[in-house]
Amino acid sequence: MTASTSSAPRLPGSAALVAAIWFVLAALAGATGLVVRAPFPLPQLTIVALVVFAISVTTGRSSVRAWIDGLSLRALMAVHVVRFVGIVFLMLAARGELAQVFADRAGWGDIATAAVALALIGLGDPATPGRRAIIHAWNAFGFLDLLVAVGTATWVTLRGITPGVTPLLSLPLSVVPLFFVPILMAGHVIIYRRLVARGR
Numbered sequence: 001m002t003a004s005t006s007s008a009p010r011l012p013g014s015a016a017l018v019a020a021i022w023f024v025l026a027a028l029a030g031a032t033g034l035v036v037r038a039p040f041p042l043p044q045l046t047i048v049a050l051v052v053f054a055i056s057v058t059t060g061r062s063s064v065r066a067w068i069d070g071l072s073l074r075a076l077m078a079v080h081v082v083r084f085v086g087i088v089f090l091m092l093a094a095r096g097e098l099a100q101v102f103a104d105r106a107g108w109g110d111i112a113t114a115a116v117a118l119a120l121i122g123l124g125d126p127a128t129p130g131r132r133a134i135i136h137a138w139n140a141f142g143f144l145d146l147l148v149a150v151g152t153a154t155w156v157t158l159r160g161i162t163p164g165v166t167p168l169l170s171l172p173l174s175v176v177p178l179f180f181v182p183i184l185m186a187g188h189v190i191i192y193r194r195l196v197a198r199g200r
Helices: 013-031 042-059 063-069 073-094 100-123 129-159 175-199
Strands: none
Touching (some): 013 063, 013 175, 042 129, 073 100, 073 129, 100 129, 129 175
């Protein structure tokens, strides 16, 4: 049963502070060129570590999980609207500033994920097995899209393709791989857990 808005637990202040510091550090890493200068595979390992951190914090027995469990499924899905950033990827590739193969895969995948999320949010929380199945499919696609994006960026770097993915490692887009990708991947895990629990 979904908790009402009035009874939903609040996000712990310490968690909000950690998230704010995390976001600022991701921005600073891009603004100072720290990520651009980091040798391969340090950026990729950093992203993996942040994904593991985000999933462990949001799914473990903690006050953060209690807050998340008080959110509606639509609220959890609404976070993925940020993935319309895929439009920016396509624009940068069209200007010759970002690898086209990355933009084609990650850009269109993100746009599709965000657009379908909006459509599904309009349908409300899943009340039937059929609707849950559709959200399961969207959730799996969105998770795989993030894996493909990270994998493609790594492949572009290894192959030395020009233009590469430098804009993703510089401000303002540095917050995408270093902040939003880990949170969005954790979000897919949370949504999966919520759907499975409702299906029982």
